Amino acid sequence: MRLLNLILNNLIWFLVCSAFIFFSVASDRFLNPVTISNILISISALGFLVLSQSYTFITGNFDLSVESTLAFTAMVAALLIISSENGGLDLGLHYIWAILIMLIIGIKIGLFNGYLITKIKVNNLIVTIAMLFLLRGLTYGISPGTTISFFPDGFRWLGNDSIIKFSIDGYRGKLVIPVSGLLVTLAFIIAFFHTKYTQFGRNMYAIGADKEIARNNGINVDRTIIIVYMIAGLCAAIAGIMIAGRLNSATPTMGHGIIFTVHAAAIIGGMSIYGGRGNVVGAFGGVLLWAILDTGLNIMRVSPFWIEVSRGLLLLLAVLIEAMRNKYQQRILTINKFSRSKVGQEDQFYWKHS
């Protein structure tokens, strides 16, 4: 039973390993340095967005505005850095300042979302949907109507450069450990310790489980939720830096529609939309599985239409497994509870003292 529990709680990693082995065996083009590098690159921006959603999911909230936050912050940076010849405002701001501005804007957007949700008591879904539209519209509004391109190399470092590059005998291309892949891995490690081993993290889970009980137990619910949304905004801005760096462009349509992929990857990784459950390590597994599936199916030349189908099937499978796991664990809890109960047994105190 313990083994079964262990498997159920770490099912995502079992799926990740299975997918990796399957594609490695099924296609000789999968297990090569360039493919591995591509997977590491493709998980970076998506990983930060999934991290942002994981934080909000744990507290029982949604943040649909992250895809627009990503685009808006990237567009602001592009306008500040890039010359008018390439679509910018010709302000020539140093990229370090532009990155700082992006991060601050992302945090402020999160602060605004959190404030509306906690202090004004607007439903989190409505607030973040409104911000999704508002920020996307603003992105179009401030853009010159077209792509702004050609960031300086320093700006692109996070999204496009690599720490290590080395060739492996017998393989075409080089194995690249991208800066972005390392950064997102580090972020998930920090988030793991933050959510599991700090008071703040425990508060998040308590709020997600039951907000009112958490409040009655002295947890500052409003403050915690606001900080969670600020973290989500920060993650979205970092994702914007990565995508803009990788594409060497900021477009008004950046990240459009990605929120559905983000939610799917988070749920596949075990995050619960009801709050109070799931862990960020599992969410990282969800991101990895998504990237491996996408890359593997592309390499195996599966029709793009069937790749879309596979994504939907994976999500359905994830929620089905989650539902079955919850049912199984509830059953085990009930069995354990009744097995320790003395109801119906001899009254030990009576017989001892009578």
Next chain:
Amino acid sequence: MRNFILAIAGIVIGTVAHAEILIGFGAPALDGGQRAIMNGFVSKAEEKGWEVVVSNANSDAQQQANQLDNFIAQGVDAIVTVPVDSKAVCSSVERAQDAGILFYTIDRSTIGCKVNMTVQANNYLAGQQAAEELVRLLSVKYSKAKGTVLELQGNMGQNVAQLRGGGFNDVMKKHPDIKVISKPTQWQAENFGQATLDVVGSSAIDGIYYHSDCVGTRPISAALDQLNKNYKRGHKDHIFRVAVDGCSDGLQAIKDGWSDQASSQPLPDFGIIVNWIEKELNNEQIQLGSVIQQGAPWSPAKIFESDSGLMLNLATSNVTSANVYNPALWGNIK
């Protein structure tokens, strides 16, 4: 165990045949005109015995970048793509060229980087043709070139929309009494419809120019129906409609009298790029100069050097009610 897994893979997905030449085709989307472009390219590539692997970016520049990277990982011999974004694709071009892979674009060119070759329609000419026809129609209506026109743009981040808009507006600028209201649509059908509802519903519009009749014909008709302003050619309140592409929907609208003109692109003929890919795969150089294809409405055309690399612009055909039944038009081919 390995054999078992391979057997499962074989049953589920089918045997993956390794042809001698493998081409990666990165489509920006697979609806409307893009489907015709893909089919045209794939059929010409398969005539040469090549294998083509196709990806669909769903109009997402980042997804296209991931897919092009996967082509590099697969070790394709060449990449052919229709860029989602003409500038954003340059980072993928750089990576492909670093890996020694030939890179081509069709339908849209890059901006800011060079590829091996681009085959596209002469989108600037297409915009000019549409504008000239519209000016003619307005001149007949008002005895002079005047009126208000709605321009429904594609994705202005792509060179193709910029050129279609450029060609159109450069003609319109010569007629100061014609006012142009421009609205972006990102090539989304619902945006064509909504923009039509918004502008035609609130202003007196004499004509509509839309960057794609593949996407825009039906939503625009539906919107005009909703506004009770959908009249056929010849009616005094008919709103002139001119467009680019020449899809079957667009040609049918001209045949039925709803629309007036289309600048027909030879979408399936973009696949002739395979001839020059073959040359480069055989280490031959592509020669500048004339290209002739008997019977093709765009012939002759010319390969020239541009900021985006070698370019072959195929002329668009000006289609009106007089020649809409021409069987050479790709929109008439079943």
